[in-house]
Each structure stands twice: as structure tokens, then as C-alpha cells.
Amino acid sequence: KAGVTQTPRYLIKTRGQQVTLSCSPISGHRSVSWYQQTPGQGLQFLFEYFSETQRNKGNFPGRFSGRQFSNSRSEMNVSTLELGDSALYLCASSMGRLAGGRYNEQFFGPGTRLTVL
Amino acid sequence: TQLLEQSPQFLSIQEGENLTVYCNSSSVFSSLQWYRQEPGEGPVLLVTVVTGGEVKKLKRLTFQFGDARKDSSLHITAAQPGDTGLYLCAGATNAGGTSYGKLTFGQGTILTVHP
Numbered sequence: 001k002a003g004v005t006q007t008p009r010y011l012i013k014t015r016g017q018q019v020t021l022s023c024s025p026i027s028g029h030r031s032v033s034w035y036q037q038t039p040g041q042g043l044q045f046l047f048e049y050f051s052e053t054q055r056n057k058g059n060f061p062g063r064f065s066g067r068q069f070s071n072s073r074s075e076m077n078v079s080t081l082e083l084g085d086s087a088l089y090l091c092a093s094s095m096g097r098l099a100g101g102r103y104n105e106q107f108f109g110p111g112t113r114l115t116v117l
Numbered sequence: 118t119q120l121l122e123q124s125p126q127f128l129s130i131q132e133g134e135n136l137t138v139y140c141n142s143s144s145v146f147s148s149l150q151w152y153r154q155e156p157g158e159g160p161v162l163l164v165t166v167v168t169g170g171e172v173k174k175l176k177r178l179t180f181q182f183g184d185a186r187k188d189s190s191l192h193i194t195a196a197q198p199g200d201t202g203l204y205l206c207a208g209a210t211n212a213g214g215t216s217y218g219k220l221t222f223g224q225g226t227i228l229t230v231h232p
Contacts, residue, residue, distance in 0.1 A: 004159070033218040042225060043160075043205065048218035056217045090159050094218055103148035103167050104209065106220060108159035 002027065004093050004109035012115045018079040021112045023091035025072050031055075031096030032074035033106060034066060037088040049074050050096045078114075086116045119144040121208055123223030130196055131231050138191040138226045140206035147211040149189045150220065151180055154203040196230045203227050 005024045013019050025032050033056075034046040045058040049068035066076045072093075078085055092106035122141045130136055140149070148167045152160035164173050166182035166189060173180045177200075179192040189206055207220040 006159075031218040033220070035220075035222075043207075043220075043222040045219045045221070050218065056219045058219070088157075092159075092218070092220075096218060103165050104211075104218065105150065105162060105165050106218060107162060108152075110159045111157075113157070 004091060004107055006089075006091055006109040006112050008112060009110065010113045010115075012117065013081050014117050015081055015083060017081050018077065019081060019114060021076045021078075021089055021091075021114075023074045023076070023093075023109060025074070025091075025093030026107060029093040029095055029107075030072055031094045031104075032068060032072065033092045033094070034074070034076050035090045035092065036060070037090055037111070038086075043090070046076070081116045083116050086114060088113050119146075119208065119210065119221045121206055121221055121223040123206055123226055125226060126224060127227050127229075129229045129231070132197055133195050134230075136193050136196055136228070138204055138206075138228075139188070140190065140208075140223050141188045142208065143187065144208070144210075145186050146208035146221075147186075148209045149182055149186075150207045150209070151189070151191055152205040152207060154205060154225075160205055193228075196228075198230045198232050201228055201230050 007022045031050045033048040037043045048056040052068045063079045068074045088111045090111045092108045094106045151163045154160040169184045169186045171182045177194045204226045206223040
């Protein structure tokens, strides 16, 4: 079974621009979560989409948005880029429901390295 | 706000030594996952612990979930250079019986094992 794929792997943008990142989850997974990873803040949750609906949201400004398509693929958009948005953006896919009634394991993609100049 | 305190932040040891990484919180988690991440790559899931007091072994790695499900530890026996990497703990909380795809991560432990 193929893993989580993210495109592009690397991206360089300038301040004020916008960017769209893409994530294809593992086949059969209906949930996609997005995380931002920086050296200072570590891994922080952005939002989760399940069956094309945003189900949970982290504490990020409205410049960060996302969507999910009927095939579970997800995109994340960041508008009006700031220098502080430079980070590794990771998406994780999961079944989106509890396995054995107890847990929901998330599997990560390789990430998109975004550099804002 | 749920927080996971992970320690130590850095660990530099010689091949063959043992080590333990700790993950502590004041909050109760429904499950806790441990990941290992290589530079420039995404985290790779090592194990999920669910039951308080649970112990899981993965070759030379032993994972334990605290009785109260607020803390966890990762113990590596006879570390090897191939164990080098960033180790992350992440907790999940299931609200209302529905699993939400939100993980709270610890700050991570950068482990370096010297030959």
C-alpha cells in the first residue's frame, strides 16, 4: 500500500505571496491532518479534514486554510506569506475513526519544505 | 491546552549504552504515539500505547504508558548508530467517543549515538 505523498517537496516564495500544498493520503484513509514543524515551536497542529469537512482546527491565523476533496486528497493554502511561515509542513492520514474503539493512528508524509524570502 | 513535556531535549551517547526518553503531561491522553524522524523527512510511527500501564517492545526499544495515561517513556537498550534521530511523543484525546485527528506533540529528543 502506497504511503502518504506530498507535493511539492520544496518551495521558495517571497513575502506577500500565497502558496498551495497538496497531500494524498493512504488509500482508504478518510482523515487528513496538517501540521507545521519549526525548530522553535516543534510540531503544531493546523487542522484536520474528514469526509471533506474541517473537523478540528488549531490556533493559527485565518491566512492558513485547507480543503479536502471527495477522493480524500487535501490541499492547504497559506495567503499573504510572512517570513515566519517558513517551515516543514506535514500532512498525516488516518482512518479517522477509532480502531478497536480506542485509537486512531496517523501516518505522515515526507513534508513540504517552505522557505519564505 | 494540553502540553507534553519531553526530556531530555538532547542526548549524545556511545554505541552500546542504554537510554530513556520521558514524556510527561498533566492531562490524560486516550492514546500516545511515539515517532522517529530523520532530517528532511516526515515522522515514522514506532508504536501506539493505549492502556494505562501498558508496555510494548519493538526489538531493543521498550515503550511504557503510565498507569494514569499522563506519561510515557521510551527505553533503548544497547543503542546503535542507526538509532540516531529525532524521537517524538504525541498524545491523542478522543472527544465524545469520536477520534479527532489532532495530535499534541512533545518538543522532541534529538538522539545521537556515536560509534
